[in-house]
Amino acid sequence: MPRRIKQISQRSKIFWIVAVLLVLAVVLTSLFFVARDKYYEIAYPLKYTDIIDKYAQQNNLPRALVYAVVRCESGFDPEAVSSIGARGLMQLTEETFDWVGYRMGDDRDLTYDDMFNPEYNVEYGTFLLRTLLDEYETIDNALCGYHAGWGSIRQWLNDPQYSSDGKNIDHIPYGDTSSYVAKVKKTMEKYKELYDMNEEVSTDEK
Secondary structure, eight states: OOHHHHHHHHHHHHHHHHHHHHHHHHHHHHHHHHHHHHHHHHHSOOOSHHHHHHHHHHTTOOHHHHHHHHHHHHTTOTTOBOTTOOBTTTTBOHHHHHHHHHHHTOOSOOOGGGGGSHHHHHHHHHHHHHHHHHHHOSHHHHHHHHHHOHHHHHHHHTOTTTOSSSSSOSOOSOHHHHHHHHHHHHHHHHHHHHHTOOOOOOOOOO
């Protein structure tokens, strides 16, 4: 075989090898993104959408916030019970259930067992979040109150050790509450990114 023909043949082989490698790279990259998207859909699911969207809208809350709280609190398990006895999707204690029912003026004769019902649980949980946001103005403050209790957030805001301006928490003294707030906010951002949930947080004017 003449040398020139041999060179062309070698170049042709190299060309096809490079072309095949490029195609494989494109295919593998596509598979990676498909797998990644599938993972996120499983890890950050949309469940109970009719209920969550309904009460998020009714209480003027960002949907991403409610989905994030439900995911972090119960993993979307309506039968979940915590170590302190909190129940349902948004993990409400019996004391919180009684308080929210009183604040709502709920006369439906519900019992604490009804917190295993997804709709009642999300209705009560979102009302609580809305009330905390109205009182304490920021998501961080509201999540602190949701996790550690109304009295704790009020005490921290009134203590210069934890709040320099009485409106924002500079340091959350409970490690588990600090981790909880960070986790919910990170989860909220992921829901915004995955499902285009970019509603603004609304608070009452003070």
